[in-house]
Amino acid sequence: MDSYNQQLSQRYADEHLATRLREALLAEGLNPDQLTLDDIAAIDQLHVGGRRSSRQLADLAEFLPGQQVLDLGCGTGGSSRLLVAEYGVQVVGVDITQPFVDVARWLTEATGLTARCHYTCADAQQLPLETASFDAVWCQHTLMNLPDLDQGLREIHRVLKPDGRLLLHxxxxxxxxxPLVFPVPWADDASTSHLHTPTELEQQLRLAGFTPMFQQNVTEDALNWRKKHTEKEARGQIGILTPQLIFGPRFLQMGKHLMANLQQDKVWLMESVWKKY
Incomplete structure (x- = not known):
């Protein structure tokens, strides 16, 4: 693993992550080895919009039962498990952060989904996966972590079957x-933030061999989602199971900065579907 990838991996999670999560689940009166998706919903979707945004994107995919899906940058596996449980697909999750992969495997076993959901620790720019092996690639808040977007998109194109789909949030x-207000969830400063404009991303996707099927700006949805969560926090309706368990105390500041950047039109949330040609 090169120095940048090692830095990225260490930034997102530490070796004590699983221990913290287990202790929190026990404190909530839950059995860490026998869980439901609802039990862990608050720590299961490490992206803006939570399960609602994942379902919205999945509905666009028109999945067929048994299709093979790659969850690229899967984190702790929340979207992978949702896709398996609610859409009947088979999922391989890939993430560069080993503690995330370890937790993904544990939570997937605890929710009884191991037979249809597998994980591996790998670089999204050098996937250890067979060519033309997936019907779809699922990508939520991942491209912003790729220093070489061209290489990442080439790898996505390679592992997709003909007419396979790339699902982006x-x-x-x-x-x-x-300039953005830092730190944000994906970067501490501008040197490690790899955001692209919608036009730049579209150009790169077309050059990599994709054609658009659907695109929309969902920034307003993201802001409304965050507002509702802020109101719940103010009323004391948020328990101890929160993303702060994963990212640490700095998450509160990073989350506030992300919302500020969204409100000031410095960043957008985009949802799109692309087909390989």
């Missing part, structure tokens, strides 16, 4: 080109 550069 991504953070992009917004219309306001002023």
């Amino acid at each position: 991504e953070v992009l550069q917004g219309g306001n080109l002023e």
